Amino acid sequence: MKILINRYKYFLVLVAINIVINILFPSVGQKSLDITWANTVDMLSVIPPIFILLGLLDVWVQRETMIKLMGEKSGFLGVFIAFFLGSASAGPLYAAFPVAGVLLQKGSKFTNVLIFIGAWSTTKIPMLLFEASSMGWKFMITRFFINIPGIVLIALITENLLNEKEKKYIYDNTASLN
Amino acid sequence: MFTIFMYIVAFSFLFLSYFMDKKKTLKALKKAWKSFENILPQFLSILVIIGIMLAVLSPEIISGLIGQKSGWLGMLIASLIGSITLIPGFVAFPLASALLKSGAGFMQIAVFISTLMMVGIVTIPVEIKYFGKKSDNTEK
Numbered sequence: 001m002k003i004l005i006n007r008y009k010y011f012l013v014l015v016a017i018n019i020v021i022n023i024l025f026p027s028v029g030q031k032s033l034d035i036t037w038a039n040t041v042d043m044l045s046v047i048p049p050i051f052i053l054l055g056l057l058d059v060w061v062q063r064e065t066m067i068k069l070m071g072e073k074s075g076f077l078g079v080f081i082a083f084f085l086g087s088a089s090a091g092p093l094y095a096a097f098p099v100a101g102v103l104l105q106k107g108s109k110f111t112n113v114l115i116f117i118g119a120w121s122t123t124k125i126p127m128l129l130f131e132a133s134s135m136g137w138k139f140m141i142t143r144f145f146i147n148i149p150g151i152v153l154i155a156l157i158t159e160n161l162l163n164e165k166e167k168k169y170i171y172d173n174t175a176s177l178n
Numbered sequence: 179m180f181t182i183f184m185y186i187v188a189f190s191f192l193f194l195s196y197f198m199d200k201k202k203t204l205k206a207l208k209k210a211w212k213s214f215e216n217i218l219p220q221f222l223s224i225l226v227i228i229g230i231m232l233a234v235l236s237p238e239i240i241s242g243l244i245g246q247k248s249g250w251l252g253m254l255i256a257s258l259i260g261s262i263t264l265i266p267g268f269v270a271f272p273l274a275s276a277l278l279k280s281g282a283g284f285m286q287i288a289v290f291i292s293t294l295m296m297v298g299i300v301t302i303p304v305e306i307k308y309f310g311k312k313s314d315n316t317e318k
Binding site for chain 1: 305
C-alpha cells in the first residue's frame with residue numbers, strides 16, 4: 001500500500017491541485033476535468049494494441065534477428081525500419097519509451113532507437129493525416145520534410161554526446177525496467 | 179479509423195501467437211501488462227497536467243502572446259509554452275487550428291506544434307526513467 005502511494009504520489013498531488021482549482025474557480029476546474037477525462041478515454045482506447053504488440057515483440061523476436069535488422073551493422077535498413085516503426089505507431093510519445101526499452105534490450109543500435117522515438121513524436125502516419133485535415137496539406141508536408149533531417153540530427157548528436165559508460169547505464173536501466 | 183486498424187493487427191498477431199504457443203502468448207500478455215503498469219503513474223500525472231494547462235491557457239490567452247506580429251519573441255514564447263508538456267497530436271492540432279483562428283501567427287504556431295509534440299518538461303521523468311539524464315537533455 002505504502003509503495004503504491006509512493007509510486008502515485010505526483011498523480012495524487014496533481015489531483016489535489018485540480019480539486020483546489022475546482023473549489024476556487026469552478027468553471028476552470030470543471031473544464032480541466034473534462035479535458036483530462038476526454039484525454040484519458042482517448043489514451044486508453046489507443047494504448048492496448050501498442051502494449052500487446054510490445055509483449056509479442058519481446059517474446060517472439062529473437063535477439064539475433066533484432067541485431068540483424070536494427071543492430072550496429074544494420075546500416076540504412078536499420079534507419080528505415082526505425083522510421084517505419086515510429087511512423088506506423090499510434091498513441092502519445094510517452095507510450096514510445098517502453099517500446100524503445102524493449103528495442104534496446106533486443107540489441108538495436110542506440111541511434112536507431114533515438115530515430116524511432118523521433119519518428120514516433122513527429123511523423124506518425126495517423127497524425128499526419130489528422131494534421132493535414134486541421135492545418136492543410138501544405139503545412140503538413142512542409143513540417144514533415146523539415147522534421148525528418150531534424151530527427152536524424154538529434155539522434156546523431158545524442159549518440160555522440162553519450163560515452164560508453166552512459167550507454168551501458170541506459171541498457172542496464174531498461175533491463176531492470178522491462 | 180487507424181486505431182481500429184491497430185487493434186486488428188495486434189489481435190491477429192495475438193491469435194496467431196496463441197495458436198502457435200500458448201505459454202509464450204501468456205508471457206507476452208504478462209509483459210504487456212507489466213510494461214503498462216510500470217509507466218501508469220506517469221501517464222496519469224501527464225494527463226492531469228495537460229488538463230489543467232489547457233483549462234488555464236485558453237486559445238485567447240495564448241494567441242495574445244503569439245500573434246502574427248509577435249515575431250521572434252512570439253516564437254520564443256511559443257517554444258516555451260510548447261515545451262511545458264508533451265501533448266498528443268490529436269489534442270495539439272485542433273488546439274493549433276483554434277489558435278490560428280483566434281489570431282496566432284503561422285510561424286509561431288509551427289514552433290508551438292513541434293515543441294508541443296517533441297519537447298516536454300513534464301514528461302522528462304518518464305524519459306529519464308528509461309534513458310538517463312544526459313540523453314534526455316540533449317534531445318531537448
